[in-house]
Amino acid sequence: MKIIEMQNVSRYFTLGSNKIYALKNITLSIDKGDFIAIMGQSGSGKSTLMNIIGCLDSPSSGSYRVNGFEVADMDKDRQAELRCKTFGFIFQKYNLLTSLSAIENIALPCVYYGLENKMRIEKSQKLLKDIGLEDRAQNKPNELSGGQQQRVSIARALINGGEVILADEPTGALDSKSGETVMNIIKNLHKSGHTIILVTHDRHIASFANRIVEIKDGEIISDKRKNDTVPEVKRRASLSKKSSFDYFRYQIYESFRMSVKAIAAHKLRSLLTMLGIIIGITSVVSVVALGNGSKVKIMENVNSIGTNTVMIVPGKGFGDKEAGKIKTLKIDDAEALSKLSYVDSVNPSIATNGLMIYKNRSLLASLDGVSAEFLQVINKKLQSGRKFSVSEVKAAAAVAIIDQNTQKEFFGDANPLGETVVFNKQPLKVIGVMAKEDNFGPPATGLHVYTPYTTAMYKILGSQEIAGITVKVSDNVNSHLAEDSIIKVLTARHGAKDFFTINADSIRKMVEDIANTMTLLISCIAVIALVVGGIGVMNIMLVSVTERTKEIGIKMAIGAKRRNILQQFLTEAVLLCLIGGAMGVLLALSFSLAFNHFVTEFKMILSLDAVLIALAFSMAIGVLFGYMPARNASNLNPIEALARD
Numbered sequence: 001m002k003i004i005e006m007q008n009v010s011r012y013f014t015l016g017s018n019k020i021y022a023l024k025n026i027t028l029s030i031d032k033g034d035f036i037a038i039m040g041q042s043g044s045g046k047s048t049l050m051n052i053i054g055c056l057d058s059p060s061s062g063s064y065r066v067n068g069f070e071v072a073d074m075d076k077d078r079q080a081e082l083r084c085k086t087f088g089f090i091f092q093k094y095n096l097l098t099s100l101s102a103i104e105n106i107a108l109p110c111v112y113y114g115l116e117n118k119m120r121i122e123k124s125q126k127l128l129k130d131i132g133l134e135d136r137a138q139n140k141p142n143e144l145s146g147g148q149q150q151r152v153s154i155a156r157a158l159i160n161g162g163e164v165i166l167a168d169e170p171t172g173a174l175d176s177k178s179g180e181t182v183m184n185i186i187k188n189l190h191k192s193g194h195t196i197i198l199v200t201h202d203r204h205i206a207s208f209a210n211r212i213v214e215i216k217d218g219e220i221i222s223d224k225r226k227n228d229t230v231p232e233v234k235r236r237a238s239l240s241k242k243s244s245f246d247y248f249r250y251q252i253y254e255s256f257r258m259s260v261k262a263i264a265a266h267k268l269r270s271l272l273t274m275l276g277i278i279i280g281i282t283s284v285v286s287v288v289a290l291g292n293g294s295k296v297k298i299m300e301n302v303n304s305i306g307t308n309t310v311m312i313v314p315g316k317g318f319g320d321k322e323a324g325k326i327k328t329l330k331i332d333d334a335e336a337l338s339k340l341s342y343v344d345s346v347n348p349s350i351a352t353n354g355l356m357i358y359k360n361r362s363l364l365a366s367l368d369g370v371s372a373e374f375l376q377v378i379n380k381k382l383q384s385g386r387k388f389s390v391s392e393v394k395a396a397a398a399v400a401i402i403d404q405n406t407q408k409e410f411f412g413d414a415n416p417l418g419e420t421v422v423f424n425k426q427p428l429k430v431i432g433v434m435a436k437e438d439n440f441g442p443p444a445t446g447l448h449v450y451t452p453y454t455t456a457m458y459k460i461l462g463s464q465e466i467a468g469i470t471v472k473v474s475d476n477v478n479s480h481l482a483e484d485s486i487i488k489v490l491t492a493r494h495g496a497k498d499f500f501t502i503n504a505d506s507i508r509k510m511v512e513d514i515a516n517t518m519t520l521l522i523s524c525i526a527v528i529a530l531v532v533g534g535i536g537v538m539n540i541m542l543v544s545v546t547e548r549t550k551e552i553g554i555k556m557a558i559g560a561k562r563r564n565i566l567q568q569f570l571t572e573a574v575l576l577c578l579i580g581g582a583m584g585v586l587l588a589l590s591f592s593l594a595f596n597h598f599v600t601e602f603k604m605i606l607s608l609d610a611v612l613i614a615l616a617f618s619m620a621i622g623v624l625f626g627y628m629p630a631r632n633a634s635n636l637n638p639i640e641a642l643a644r645d
Contacts, residue, residue: 007064033193034196084558085161101140105156275580284584285589344475345371347374347378355423402450421449434450537622565630569634
């Protein structure tokens with residue numbers, strides 16, 4: 001039965017307007033179980049003929065059929081299946097992958113067949129035993145002699161059945177003894193029913209064959225058969241057929257495994273490839289963490305002016321030149337607002353500057369007249385002492401609460417409680433000290449004193465006017481609705497709107513929007529670093545494809561389909577980016593821990609969302625920038641790839 005049928009097959013290469021023929025009108029048929037030697041001098045076209053038979057190359061014209069099927073009608077993947085399941089190659093230069101052990105080289109064609117790992121190992125171990133190399137299973141090719149490497153190559157050709165063995169000068173790189181050993185193995189393969197197609201220029205090697213075809217200048221000049229005996233071809237047990245899902249799962253696993261090996265084999269190059277991704281991911285995660293931390297700190301500072309508070313100030317707005325002339329805000333307004341159902345507390349305020357004296361030391365200070373509820377309204381706490389009582393406010397008591405700066409300047413480490421200070425000739429008894437404010441930014445530098453607003457009005461300023469009113473809205477009330485209502489109440493009381501309001505919630509939202517915008521802006525800059533890193537990955541992968549062209553050719557020759565090559569290089573790129581992303585996250589975490597240890601003003605707050613998005617983005621970069629190199633690898637011509645050193 002014919003397994004190979006060629007009719008008027010030609011192969012030519014175009015050089016300018018000229019056609020250079022490697023083969024001319026070759027007509028050849030080979031029976032199953034035949035042992036044929038194709039002889040000819042270098043340049044005669046014998047290797048080109050074998051490459052066409054093995055579907056590594058395609059004829060320029062003519063018909064070529066395998067088992068009755070026209071090869072020209074098959075796509076590249078179907079031809080790859082033929083190389084995987086029907087043909088087995090034995091190359092003159094062995095073409096073993098240097099990064100794999102002997103047993104892994106033998107098992108490699110089974111990967112593209114979809115055979116699970118356990119069965120691959122069992123079949124490989126049996127073949128190693130058959131060729132007498134069971135003790136060399138874990139040796140790399142550079143740890144084997146030429147004859148041993150060629151025996152590994154033969155075992156690889158047989159792993160998927162090797163119905164047709166294509167041997168291209170199998171003894172050309174061997175000494176005579178090793179050559180005889182290899183030829184005896186090939187002869188025994190013929191006796192066991194394999195179809196052998198041997199390419200050689202050595203008549204002694206050709207004498208092992210039953211049929212000798214001589215080729216010269218691309219044409220067959222003789223076709224002689226020594227005998228008509230063809231061994232009985234035994235039906236070979238086919239490898240178990242896997243489901244599409246199992247096949248896909250095995251391919252993903254093998255792509256991952258081979259990618260890990262490739263990355264580990266070139267550690268420095270892999271690290272340099274990942275460097276851009278590492279820097280980009282570290283930048284993105286760190287910037288978001290810094291943004292989160294600063295936003296939290298800023299919001300704490302905003303909240304320190306009062307939660308759900310509305311400030312009422314004379315004038316039409318900030319910068320109003322007439323604001324100083326408006327004297328309509330009164331204590332009665334504050335009392336009226338305090339009676340509203342949605343108001344939690346009210347703090348009328350009066351502010352002035354003056355000379356503060358204690359014993360023989362005098363300094364300029366600022367004084368704020370406040371209500372008994374001012375701590376609650378402005379969301380501040382005392383470090384020591386007590387707040388003003390309602391009765392002290394009503395009685396305009398001569399009491400004061402001082403800040404940290406005032407305590408430090410006048411009292412140092414001594415306890416100021418119960419001591420008397422003089423402000424603008426008015427003696428005031430210190431009953432409390434404000435807690436230190438942990439604010440983001442430069443610390444307060446002035447001296448501040450707080451007294452009841454009645455004391456400030458009647459005993460210090462001698463005026464009935466107040467500078468402003470701060471209203472704290474109840475927690476369950478919308479501050480903006482409350483603000484609208486307050487404006488209506490005061491406008492009705494004054495007969496006109498001669499004041500403006502400042503809603504702390506609006507300030508908080510404005511600051512939050514600014515913080516978010518800044519985080520987004522800086523994150524975009526960090527994303528640019530990621531894109532630059534992705535371009536680096538693409539460039540290195542393109543170099544990797546060039547360096548590993550021979551490896552790609554070998555894999556295609558033993559049955560790898562284009563999608564297998566694409567999948568492996570794409571997996572490698574994604575894996576590089578994911579590892580780089582993970583290293584970037586760890587680096588950002590380390591930086592965050594160090595930052596939080598040494599910086600006390602605010603903390604970096606890592607975001608799980610930012611980490612997950614960064615990792616997903618790094619994987620997307622691997623797919624995006626790894627696709628072109630992977631596609632280039634998968635589109636390589638097998639015969640051209642094999643010829644690359």
